[in-house]
Amino acid sequence: MSLASKITLGASVVIATATVFGVHYKKSYDQKRLKQGVVKDLERQERKRRNREELQHQIELTQRLEMQRDQQEGTSKHKS
Template identity: 45%
Template sequence: MSQGSCLALAASALLSAAIVAAVHIQQRRELERLRTGVVRDLERQNQKKENIRLLEEQIALTKQLMEERDKALMEKQSQQS
């Protein structure tokens, strides 16, 4: 083989190897990005559940407070009568 054809063959082999390596690296990054997306979604879902639980707790406490306030007002009105 001539020196020019050997050089062309080596260059094309190196270029092919670089392209294959770049594609593999890109696929790994994409896979990692997808995995972190799933983890973030799960964290958001857990946070949403926690927020809903806290909201329900606050609603229950507000109802209890209003009932106690109404009860105290009724007792105060009955004492005044």
């Protein structure tokens, strides 16, 4: 086997091996990113749910305070 053939064969083996490892690494990396995306989506949904609950709570508090204010204004007008 000539020197050029050995170099070509060696380079081909190195390139093929690097390609196989590169593909496996990318597949593993992509799977991890996909899983992280699902986890982030679940966290985002949970935050959104908590925010909606907090908003509803704030709306209820505002309504109660407005009712109390209206009642106090009504009683102070009757006293005057």
